[in-house]
Structure formats: C-alpha cells, structure tokens
Amino acid sequence: xxxxxxxxxxxxxxxxxxxxxxxxxxxxxxxxxxxxxxxxxxxxxxxxxxxxxxxxxxxxxxxxxxxxxxxxxxxxxxxxxxxxxxxxxxxxxxxxxxxxxxxxxxxxxxxxxxxxxxxxxxxxxxxxxxxxxxxxxxxxxxxxxxxxxxxxxxxxxxxxxxxxxxxxxxxxxxxxxxxxxxxxxxxxxxxxxxxxxxxxxxxxxxxxxxxxxxxxxxxxxxxxxxxxxxxxxxxxxxxxxxxxxxxxxxxxxxxxxxxxxxxxxxxxxxxxxxxxxxxxxxxxxxxxxxxxxxxxxxxxxxxxxxxxxxxxxxxxxxxxxxxxxxxxxxxxxxxxxxxxxxxxxxxxxxxxxxxxxxxxxxxxxxxxxxxxxxxxxxxxxxx
Ligand SMILES: Cc1cc2nc3c(=O)[nH]c(=O)nc-3n(C[C@H](O)[C@H](O)[C@H](O)COP(=O)(O)OP(=O)(O)OC[C@H]3O[C@@H](n4cnc5c(N)ncnc54)[C@H](O)[C@@H]3O)c2cc1C
Numbered sequence: 001x002x003x004x005x006x007x008x009x010x011x012x013x014x015x016x017x018x019x020x021x022x023x024x025x026x027x028x029x030x031x032x033x034x035x036x037x038x039x040x041x042x043x044x045x046x047x048x049x050x051x052x053x054x055x056x057x058x059x060x061x062x063x064x065x066x067x068x069x070x071x072x073x074x075x076x077x078x079x080x081x082x083x084x085x086x087x088x089x090x091x092x093x094x095x096x097x098x099x100x101x102x103x104x105x106x107x108x109x110x111x112x113x114x115x116x117x118x119x120x121x122x123x124x125x126x127x128x129x130x131x132x133x134x135x136x137x138x139x140x141x142x143x144x145x146x147x148x149x150x151x152x153x154x155x156x157x158x159x160x161x162x163x164x165x166x167x168x169x170x171x172x173x174x175x176x177x178x179x180x181x182x183x184x185x186x187x188x189x190x191x192x193x194x195x196x197x198x199x200x201x202x203x204x205x206x207x208x209x210x211x212x213x214x215x216x217x218x219x220x221x222x223x224x225x226x227x228x229x230x231x232x233x234x235x236x237x238x239x240x241x242x243x244x245x246x247x248x249x250x251x252x253x254x255x256x257x258x259x260x261x262x263x264x265x266x267x268x269x270x271x272x273x274x275x276x277x278x279x280x281x282x283x284x285x286x287x288x289x290x291x292x293x294x295x296x297x298x299x300x301x302x303x304x305x306x307x308x309x310x311x312x313x314x315x316x317x318x319x320x321x322x323x324x325x326x327x328x329x330x331x332x333x334x335x336x337x338x339x340x341x342x343x344x345x346x347x348x349x350x351x352x353x354x355x356x357x358x359x360x361x362x363x364x365x366x367x368x369x370x371x372x373x374x375x376x377x378x379x380x381x382x383x
Contacts, residue, residue, distance in 0.1 A: 002383070006072070008156050010068075010069060010072055013072065013073045014049070014072050014073055014076060017051065017066070017073040017074070017076035017077055018076040019185070020045075020046065020049060020051060020076075020077070021077050021079065021080035022142070023057050024042050024045055024075060025042060025080035025081050025084050025085075025255035026080045026081070028042065029080060029081035029084060029202075029347075030347070031081075032081070032083060032084060032201065032202035033083060033201045033202065034201075035201075036194065036201040036202070037371070038087060038162060038202065038204045039084045039202050041162060042084055042088070043087060043088060043118060044118055046088050047118040048280075050086055051073070051077070051088065051234045052089075052091065052118070053091055053092075053095070053114045053115060054069070054073075055067075055070060055091045055092055055095065055096070055099065055237075056095065056099070056111050056112075056114060056115050057099065057107075057111075059107075060107050060108065060111045060112040060115065061112050061115035061116060062111070062114075062115045064317075065252070065300040066299070066302070067237055067241070067298075067299040067303055068296065068299040068302075068303050070089075070092075070240075070241050070244075070299070071240050071241060071243075071244040071295055071296065071299045072244075073240055074089060074245065074248075075244045075245075075247050075248045075251070075292075076154075076248075077089075077113060078244060078245040078246075078247070078249065079248035079249075079251050079252050080248075080252075081202065082199075082200055082245050082248060082249060082351045082352075083199070083200035083201050083202030083203050083351060084202045084203075084218075085248065086158065086200055086203040086245070086352060087159070087203050087204065089241060089245075089320045090122065090123075090158045090159040090203065091114065091120055091121050092237070092238055092241060093122075093123040093157070093167075093235075093238050094122050094124075094163075094165075094166065094167040094234075095111060095114070095121060096233070096234035096237045096238060097123075097126075097167045097179055097221050097230045097231065097233070097234050098110060098111055098167070098181070098221065099111070100177075100230070100234065100237070101221050101226070101230050101233070102181075103218070104222035105218065106181060106218075106221065110129050110165055110181055119164045120159050120162040120163045121157060121159070121164060121165050121166065121167070122157050122159040122160050122165075122167075122208075123157070123158070123167045123234070124154035124157050124160070124166040124167065124168045124182075124208055125137070125154070125168075125231055126155050126156050126157070127152065127153060127154055127224070128153060128331065129137060130154050131156075132196075132360070132361060132363070132364050134177075134228060134232075135175075135177070135228065137152075137168040137169060137170070137171060137177065138152060138171070139151065139152025139153070139154065139168065139169070139171065139210065139347050140152060140171055140172075141170035141171065141172050141178060141180060142172070143172065143217075143313040145356065146216060146217055147214045147215060147216055147217060148170075148172075148214070148215050148217060148220065148372075149213065149214055150168065150170055150179065150180065150182065150212075150213045150214075150215060151210055151211060151212060151213070152170060152210050153207060153208070153209045153210070154168065154207065154208045154210075155207050155323055156195065156207075156358075157205065157206055157207070158203055158204065158205050158358075159203075159204055160191055160204065160205065160206035160207070161191045161194065161204055161206045162204055164184050164185075165181055165183050165184055166182045166184060166208065167179060167180070167181060167221070167231075168180045168181075168182045168210070169227050169228075169231050170227070172224045172225070173224075175225070176225040176227075177225065177227035177228045177231075178221075178222075178223075178224045178225065178227040179220070179221035179222060179226070179231065180215050180219055180220055180221065180244065181221060182210070182213060182215050182218040182318075183215075183339060186213050186214065186215065187213070187249055188210060188212045188213040188214070189210055189211075189213055190208070190209045190211070191206045191207070191208050191209075192206050192207035192208070192209070195207075197354070198350050198353055198354070199347070199349075199350030199351040199353060199354060200350075200351050200354055232309075235312070235360060236302060236308050236309050236312050237278070237302055238359060239298065239312035239313065239315065239316040239360070240295050240298040240299040240302065240308075240312055240316075242316055242319075242320075242355065242358075243291065243294070243295040243298065243312075243315040243316045243318075243320070244295055244319075245321070245355065246291065246316075246320045246322065246323035246352065246355040247291050247295060249323040249326065249348055249351060250284060250287070250288045250291065250322050250323045250326040250327075250329060250353070252344070253326035253327050253328075253329065253330035253345070253348050254281060254284045254285055254288060254350060256330050256333075256334070256344055256345065256348075257281055257284065257329065257333040257334075258272075258281055260334055260337075261277050261278070261281070261333050264335075267279075271333070273281055277333055280329045280332070280333060281333075283329075284322075284326045284329060287300075287322040287325070288322065288326070288327070290322075291315070291318050291319035291322045292316070293322075294315035294318055294319065295315040295319055297311050297315070298311035298314070298315040298316075309368065309372070310368070310369065310372045313360070313365040313366075313368035313369050314369060316355075316359065316360065316365050317362045317365035317379070318368060319355070320355035320356045320362060321356065321362060323352040323355055324349075324352045324353060324355070324356055326348075327345065327348035327349040327351075327352040330344075330345045330348060331345035331346065331348075331349060351365025
C-alpha cells in the first residue's frame, strides 16, 4: 500500500510550526543573519510551545514524535530560516545516541530534564584532522578506575557554547571508538569563539577542547568500541531532518522566484511568460517533490524500524544539491536583486551550502549509496 495523505495530527502539527515561523522566525531571520547572535528568545518561545526536543520518548517526558513528524513540521521552520531552525533542532543529533543506545539512568539524567527546562546539548565528533573519515579521530579516553579521562579537540561543534552536555566520540584504544556523555561544566573543558561561517549565522558553531576531563564510566554510551556505530545510527535519524532543512530552502527559493517573476516586467511582458524563466520554476517544483519523497521515505523507514541508511543517504545528498541549485536559480531569476543582501536569494545561497557539507558531505552520501549497490546482486523496484 502506498499512502500519500497526512493524518489530522500531522496537519495540525504542520499548521502549528507554520504559524510559529510566521510569527517568530520570518520577521527576524535577517536580523539574526546580520548579527550572528544565537536566537535564544526564539528558542525559549519554541520550547514553551513544545517545538523543541520532540523526539524525546514519552517515557522521559517528551512527545515521542517519530522522524516523519519531525520532517513535516521542521520543513515549515527551515523554510523561515535554516540558521534559526538549526539552533532549534541541533539537540537532536546528540540526543539520538542516548535515545537509541543509552541506559535508563542516562536517559533519566540527561533527556528527561530537557523536556522540563530549555537545555541544549551538542554532538562532538569532528576534529581538526578528522571529518568525513570519522575513524581518524584522535581524542583519547583513558580508563582510570571508575572514570575515563578525555583529552582532545573537537571542531565545528553546533550549539557547542550553549550546550549543557556533549555526546563525545573518543578512542579508548586503536579502533575502539567509544561514545561518552560529557557534562559541559566538567573541569578541563573550554570552548573557542563562535566561528564566522558563510551562512546559517544564527547557529552557533565552536571548537571544544577537553583537557584531562574526567567522566564516570556510567556516562559511557554502549560498550567500548561501539562508538562509531552509535554515532552513525544517530545520523540515520537526523539525515532526514537535515534533508527537510534543505527542502525548506528549495521551497522558499521557489516561492520567491515565482512571486518575483510574476510581478517583474521585461520587454513588455511578465518575466514568468518566458520559458527560460518558467522552466526553472517547473524544475525546482519537480525536484522539490522528488527530494521530499526521498526524505519522507527515509523518515518512514526509521519510524517503522527498517534499515534506512540507504534512504537517508539518498535523501540527504539529493535534497542538499537541489537546495543549492534552487537558491542559485532564485538569484538568477531576481537578476541584480538576487545579488543584493536586501533580497532573500543571497542568504538562501549562503545558507544552502552547508547542507552539502555537514552530517556527511554529498560525496560521503554517494559512498554510502554505492557501497549498498555493490552489496546488492541486482537493482530492481523496491519500496
Ligand atoms: C557549520 C558546521 C557545523 C558543523 N556541526 C558539527 C557538529 O555539530 N558536530 C560535529 O561533530 N561536526 C560538525 N561539523 C563538521 C562536519 O560534519 C564536517 O565538516 C564534515 O563532515 C566534512 O568533514 P571535513 O570538514 O573534515 O572535510 P574532509 O573530510 O576533509 O573532506 C573534504 C572534502 O573532500 C570530500 N571527501 C572526503 N573524502 C572523500 C572521498 N573518499 N572521496 C571523495 N570525496 C571525499 C568531502 O566530501 C569534502 O567535500 C560541522 C561543520 C560545519 C561547517
């Protein structure tokens, strides 16, 4: 059975996120883009309205929403501003290692409070010398009695300076990558200044250094050596959400392009009357639909306990490339205004680029896809 309709609950969730975006995000997206400030007041309001941390299971006080609900509602928020959307959603990436592999005590100690108070967390895996190739990390965790002692530097950590705790990937020994929950106020942790990035300025990205940071063994997530698998399992859950962020950009680019080309006149006719322009919009609309279908499938598989690694990789790669292309085409439709920071297209271009890089760059998604293809005997219709 293939079902394309939404439940009443999904529809009202989408409407809620759309209203929130209209009232709190869209009017302030440019302001936060220019100031580069973390949108704490918007996060507070989103938390108050139940729009943060909604994947935390009901047992721990959360809403227990599946990935598809996250995908549907977050597209609304990302369509308003992906920088603010990232500030709101970044917790998810560090929560999923615990949701999927944490102990009861860990979930109660670290997830439950996030449903009562606005608390941030961050996923600290990348290092100066290890991004795509996660196995190259050099952050070390050494067992010392009932504790581990962590040393190393993590780079590009989203939400790193507002986080109360980190999910940290460290190596206990060669090829024994292990995940840890590390409270941000542990002695020996220092955070760098906010990185000045090309786009998504409202999102906070910093370097985090761990110097002889002591964590109790009960904060280890899973067994020693499970860390790589745990870190990747979290991506299977969050890549559909990243893809929905890219879809939010494509949708905004399409809406601006459509609106502008209807109003703008050249050579005595509306811009949209030229196929050179209208076909761009037709392509954007079709690619957005295709990207959404891949995204929904990846989310649906996650919610139904199916292996969604392949679908997530396809969705994340395709949606990111479509968003980048749509943002550039939107600027083209706007002509000179497309190059101006008074108009939205240049922000969309800057914001879109990161989707092709973080949570596994496009090349890495293609490596995942081809890896799966090589293990299959035949490529046929598969749903
Ligand atoms: C704004 C921002 C936020 C981020 N947030 C986080 C976060 O919260 N937590 C975290 O842990 N990390 C985070 N990252 C890090 C991000 O995930 C990495 O930057 C990303 O995985 C790429 O790694 P790298 O930068 O080391 O590039 P590299 O791994 O050095 O790759 C460089 C380029 O080469 C390509 N490449 C690499 N290997 C191959 C290959 N075998 N074949 C073909 N092409 C290849 C890559 O796709 C990339 O285009 C963030 C980064 C940014 C910029």
